Amino acid sequence: MSDRIREKLNILADAAKYDVSCSSSGGTRKNDNKGIGDSHSSGICHTYTEDGRCVSLLKILLTNHCIYDCLFCVSRKSNDIKRAAFTVDEVVDLTMNFYRRNYIEGLFLSSGIFKNADFTMERLLLVCKKLRLEQRYNGYIHLKTIPGASEELIKEAGLYADRMSINLEMPTEAGLKLLAPEKSHADVIKPLEFVQQNIVQFAEDKKLIKHVPKFVPAGQSTQMVIGATPESDKDIMYTANAFYKNFSLKRVYYSGYVPISNDSRMPILGTQPPLLRENRLYQTDWLMRFYGFKVQEILNDANPNLDVDIDPKLSWAIRNMQHFPVDINKADYKMILRIPGIGVMSAKKIVQARKFGKLRIDQLKKIGVAYNRAKHFITCADSPYQIKDYQGTQIKAFIMADSQSKYLKTDNNQLILF
Amino acid sequence: MIYLFDGSLTGLLTAVFEWFERKPGRTYLQLTGIFQPDAFTESFEVINNEDKADRVWKGLQKKLKKDWQRTFYCSYLSEIPEAFNHLFQFAIYIFESEIGAAANYGNDHVVALSKYAKSVEREKHRMEAFIRFQKTGDGMFYTSIDPDFNVLPLISNHFKNRYADQQWVIYDLKRKYGLHYDLNTVEEITINFSDGAKSPNPSPALMDEKEELYAVLWKDYFKSANIVARKNTKLHLQHVPKRYWKYLTEKQLA
Numbered sequence: 001m002s003d004r005i006r007e008k009l010n011i012l013a014d015a016a017k018y019d020v021s022c023s024s025s026g027g028t029r030k031n032d033n034k035g036i037g038d039s040h041s042s043g044i045c046h047t048y049t050e051d052g053r054c055v056s057l058l059k060i061l062l063t064n065h066c067i068y069d070c071l072f073c074v075s076r077k078s079n080d081i082k083r084a085a086f087t088v089d090e091v092v093d094l095t096m097n098f099y100r101r102n103y104i105e106g107l108f109l110s111s112g113i114f115k116n117a118d119f120t121m122e123r124l125l126l127v128c129k130k131l132r133l134e135q136r137y138n139g140y141i142h143l144k145t146i147p148g149a150s151e152e153l154i155k156e157a158g159l160y161a162d163r164m165s166i167n168l169e170m171p172t173e174a175g176l177k178l179l180a181p182e183k184s185h186a187d188v189i190k191p192l193e194f195v196q197q198n199i200v201q202f203a204e205d206k207k208l209i210k211h212v213p214k215f216v217p218a219g220q221s222t223q224m225v226i227g228a229t230p231e232s233d234k235d236i237m238y239t240a241n242a243f244y245k246n247f248s249l250k251r252v253y254y255s256g257y258v259p260i261s262n263d264s265r266m267p268i269l270g271t272q273p274p275l276l277r278e279n280r281l282y283q284t285d286w287l288m289r290f291y292g293f294k295v296q297e298i299l300n301d302a303n304p305n306l307d308v309d310i311d312p313k314l315s316w317a318i319r320n321m322q323h324f325p326v327d328i329n330k331a332d333y334k335m336i337l338r339i340p341g342i343g344v345m346s347a348k349k350i351v352q353a354r355k356f357g358k359l360r361i362d363q364l365k366k367i368g369v370a371y372n373r374a375k376h377f378i379t380c381a382d383s384p385y386q387i388k389d390y391q392g393t394q395i396k397a398f399i400m401a402d403s404q405s406k407y408l409k410t411d412n413n414q415l416i417l418f
Numbered sequence: 419m420i421y422l423f424d425g426s427l428t429g430l431l432t433a434v435f436e437w438f439e440r441k442p443g444r445t446y447l448q449l450t451g452i453f454q455p456d457a458f459t460e461s462f463e464v465i466n467n468e469d470k471a472d473r474v475w476k477g478l479q480k481k482l483k484k485d486w487q488r489t490f491y492c493s494y495l496s497e498i499p500e501a502f503n504h505l506f507q508f509a510i511y512i513f514e515s516e517i518g519a520a521a522n523y524g525n526d527h528v529v530a531l532s533k534y535a536k537s538v539e540r541e542k543h544r545m546e547a548f549i550r551f552q553k554t555g556d557g558m559f560y561t562s563i564d565p566d567f568n569v570l571p572l573i574s575n576h577f578k579n580r581y582a583d584q585q586w587v588i589y590d591l592k593r594k595y596g597l598h599y600d601l602n603t604v605e606e607i608t609i610n611f612s613d614g615a616k617s618p619n620p621s622p623a624l625m626d627e628k629e630e631l632y633a634v635l636w637k638d639y640f641k642s643a644n645i646v647a648r649k650n651t652k653l654h655l656q657h658v659p660k661r662y663w664k665y666l667t668e669k670q671l672a
Contacts, residue, residue, distance in 0.1 A: 002634075004632050005635065006634070006638055009635055009638055009639055009642070010641075010642050013638075013639050013642035013643055014642045014643075017642065017643050017644075017645060029581050030579075031582050032581065034582050034583060035582065035583055036581060036582065036583050036584065037580060038576075038579040038582075040546070040576070044543070044546055045657070046545045046547050046548070047546060047547075047548070047640065047658060047666060048653075048654055048657040048658050049640065049644040049645075049654070050642050050649055050651065050654050051644055051645050051646075051648035051649055051650050051653075052645050052648075052650035052651075052652075052654045052657065053643075053645075053648070054657070055640070055643055058639065059643065074610070082454065094635065097628075098635075098636060098639075099630065099633045099635075100551065100553070100559065100584060101550055101551045101552070101559070101632065101666075101667075102549050102550055102551050102561075103550065103551070103636050103667070136583070144635075163490075171592075177652055210442060239494070244425075244621025256648075258645055258647050258648065259647075272647070273648055275648065275650075280540070317632040349517055349523040350523070352521035352522075352523060353522055353523035353524045354524075356521075356522040356525070357524060358520075359524055360524075363523070363524045366523075366526075367497070367523050367527045367529065413649055415572055
């Protein structure tokens with residue numbers, strides 16, 4: 001018995017791992033029925049795999065049988081791999097026992113499409129209902145919305161799940177059509193929109209009625225595969241931006257394509273996944289969501305791709321030297337946030353601390369500012385007097401000379417002595 | 419001037435009271451245990467007094483918002499000798515300033531406390547993440563830890579709320595006390611390990627019959643979730659420093 005369940009878990013966890021979302025944040029479920037589980041609003045990563053990715057949720061497919069044949073997917077119909085399927089009770093049992101031992105924050109349940117969308121969605125819903133109603137489980141549930149499933153099923157699932165997501169898969173319609181002719185972005189947009197409307201509706205009701213059940217309290221997310229098709233960074237981020245705006249998504253994930261097929265339309269097996277590019281895209285995503293940047297400021301027709309050698313915030317600053325240097329003791333919060341080397345926490349501390357007196361270099365360092373980077377863009381109480389007005393490109397050279405990229409294994413500028 | 423205290427929160431707060439009563443000028447707070455007298459500096463031994471400590475704490479509550487009260491408490495739990503002095507200086511600074519003075523990140527003690535608290539909160543968060551319970555034959559979920567800082571008081575509520583329907587024990591081997599939740603309340607306990615040695619894990623014979631199966635399944639899952647093409651050992655170690663591996667079921671060899 002135990003061998004069979006081990007084999008199933010191996011197959012179905014392996015097939016689910018390319019879905020990068022593992023967030024367990026945003027849940028608001030409280031353990032008020034003396035059951036088990038209590039959401040932690042900021043989420044908890046219980047462990048990290050050897051590739052450095054967080055493991056917060058038990059991420060599995062209900063089955064990897066699938067009627068579709070999408071080229072970028074390991075579970076595609078034409079792929080010759082072992083197939084397996086969990087029973088509903090097996091998923092419930094695994095989730096409960098992992099959760100009780102503090103292995104996980106919750107369940108991330110996805111599935112290949114077997115028979116049809118509704119049949120699949122029904123099984124997923126059944127797992128959620130058993131957990132919530134029979135096991136009195138208040139932990140996190142991230143559920144995949146199955147495109148094409150009926151609205152009744154999706155709406156019911158939303159009552160039990162904390163987060164729902166549907167993957168865009170490719171950043172543009174053209175890219176998607178190339179690799180998965182049976183799919184379209186419209187299939188994704190429809191259910192995303194439907195869930196979003198319901199989230200808004202439940203929030204409206206809550207203003208009037210005291211006890212409204214929760215509906216997808218942690219919101220929706222999506223994922224795009226990066227580097228399988230030839231989109232520019234601008235294409236990718238403009239799509240992401242539109243989805244953040246139009247569907248109030250909590251997250252867009254960018255997943256560097258890990259080659260899994262020898263089809264001539266995609267990077268060949270053995271190609272390194274584009275980790276650096278993925279990192280730059282996430283940095284841009286953060287700048288949009290937490291630093292008040294508009295996507296057009298970072299990526300536009302003149303700059304359709306992100307710099308590889310420096311991060312997008314530094315890159316923006318160097319292109320826009322007219323805004324610098326910024327006076328730390330006077331500038332408003334929004335401008336301080338845009339200074340390379342200063343993050344959200346430091347910016348907040350600066351704004352609070354300067355009320356008590358003009359800030360000096362040593363204080364900025366203690367507050368947590370990366371001073372060696374920031375010094376090119378700021379003035380403070382005891383900044384050394386600068387006669388020379390450096391160009392953006394010169395500053396870039398200075399910063400590159402005293403920093404080491406974790407991605408570039410050999411640094412061209414310097415001799416390695418030891 | 420050097421004030422000496424016993425390391426307790428009561429002692430620390432009493433020291434602040436005594437300082438305001440005497441106003442001896444510049445004063446350093448130190449643990450009695452590590453104090454080395456020298457010929458030039460006077461010292462004063464603080465005698466714990468609950469009433470005085472209570473008054474100081476109430477005073478701090480009036481002057482500090484909730485988040486800074488927590489920062490203060492967390493810094494105390496760090497048990498770092500220099501932190502005690504920063505706490506002492508911080509309290510004096512707060513009492514001598516207008517309300518809101520804690521926001522002055524230009525002040526050394528404010529910055530120090532926010533750093534200590536950050537470390538302690540991170541350790542607390544790590545314990546919430548890395549603790550792995552083992553289910554014993556009588557249905558108890560047990561684990562033992564030896565955290566860098568004294569975080570049991572900070573994690574108690576988290577585990578109580580989360581595992582409300584199962585009995586659990588979290589034992590701090592370093593500080594020799596633990597928490598036991600009996601389905602109603604959490605209580606402090608001490609265990610006399612009969613063999614005298616640290617025995618972090620109860621013997622397999624005492625375990626629930628399915629404990630091993632779930633541990634194996636979890637290890638399998640951990641392996642399957644890894645993408646070999648993305649291997650990144652540096653990042654892995656950054657997130658899970660080696661000193662925590664002993665807690666982690668998935669990091670134990672089969």
